[in-house]
Amino acid sequence: MAKRRSLQEDVTTLKTKIQEFLDQGDNSEEKSPIRSLRKRLKRAQRKARMVKRQEDTRQSKKATAEV
Numbered sequence: 001m002a003k004r005r006s007l008q009e010d011v012t013t014l015k016t017k018i019q020e021f022l023d024q025g026d027n028s029e030e031k032s033p034i035r036s037l038r039k040r041l042k043r044a045q046r047k048a049r050m051v052k053r054q055e056d057t058r059q060s061k062k063a064t065a066e067v
Contacts, residue, residue: 014041
Protein backbone atom coordinates (compact mmCIF):
# COMPACT_ATOMS: atom_id res chain seq x y z
CA MET A 1 0.00 0.00 0.00
CA ALA A 2 1.17 3.48 -0.79
CA LYS A 3 1.76 5.99 1.93
CA ARG A 4 -0.97 8.63 2.14
CA ARG A 5 0.05 12.23 1.70
CA SER A 6 -1.21 14.96 3.95
CA LEU A 7 -3.84 17.37 2.71
CA GLN A 8 -1.37 20.23 2.92
CA GLU A 9 1.06 18.39 0.62
CA ASP A 10 -1.75 17.79 -1.87
CA VAL A 11 -2.72 21.44 -1.88
CA THR A 12 0.84 22.65 -2.41
CA THR A 13 1.55 20.22 -5.26
CA LEU A 14 -1.71 21.14 -6.99
CA LYS A 15 -0.88 24.84 -6.66
CA THR A 16 2.55 24.30 -8.22
CA LYS A 17 1.07 22.26 -11.09
CA ILE A 18 -1.47 24.99 -11.79
CA GLN A 19 1.25 27.62 -11.74
CA GLU A 20 3.33 25.57 -14.19
CA PHE A 21 0.40 25.46 -16.61
CA LEU A 22 -0.12 29.20 -16.28
CA ASP A 23 3.57 29.89 -16.84
CA GLN A 24 3.44 28.03 -20.15
CA GLY A 25 1.18 30.76 -21.52
CA ASP A 26 -0.66 30.44 -24.86
CA ASN A 27 -4.13 30.87 -23.34
CA SER A 28 -3.93 27.86 -21.04
CA GLU A 29 -7.07 29.03 -19.20
CA GLU A 30 -9.25 27.24 -21.73
CA LYS A 31 -7.54 23.88 -21.50
CA SER A 32 -9.20 21.05 -19.64
CA PRO A 33 -6.14 19.89 -17.63
CA ILE A 34 -6.02 23.20 -15.79
CA ARG A 35 -9.75 23.04 -15.12
CA SER A 36 -9.45 19.58 -13.61
CA LEU A 37 -6.46 20.65 -11.53
CA ARG A 38 -8.37 23.62 -10.19
CA LYS A 39 -11.33 21.40 -9.32
CA ARG A 40 -9.04 19.01 -7.47
CA LEU A 41 -7.42 21.95 -5.66
CA LYS A 42 -10.78 23.31 -4.54
CA ARG A 43 -11.82 19.84 -3.38
CA ALA A 44 -8.62 19.40 -1.38
CA GLN A 45 -8.96 22.86 0.19
CA ARG A 46 -12.57 22.16 1.13
CA LYS A 47 -11.57 18.84 2.70
CA ALA A 48 -8.74 20.51 4.66
CA ARG A 49 -11.15 23.13 6.01
CA MET A 50 -13.60 20.40 7.02
CA VAL A 51 -10.92 18.40 8.84
CA LYS A 52 -9.70 21.52 10.66
CA ARG A 53 -13.25 22.38 11.71
CA GLN A 54 -13.80 18.83 13.00
CA GLU A 55 -10.54 18.96 14.95
CA ASP A 56 -11.49 22.32 16.51
CA THR A 57 -14.88 20.95 17.53
CA ARG A 58 -13.27 17.85 19.00
CA GLN A 59 -10.83 19.96 21.02
CA SER A 60 -13.55 22.25 22.37
CA LYS A 61 -15.70 19.28 23.42
CA LYS A 62 -12.71 17.71 25.14
CA ALA A 63 -11.98 20.96 26.99
CA THR A 64 -15.57 21.28 28.24
CA ALA A 65 -15.62 17.64 29.32
CA GLU A 66 -12.47 18.12 31.43
CA VAL A 67 -13.95 21.08 33.28
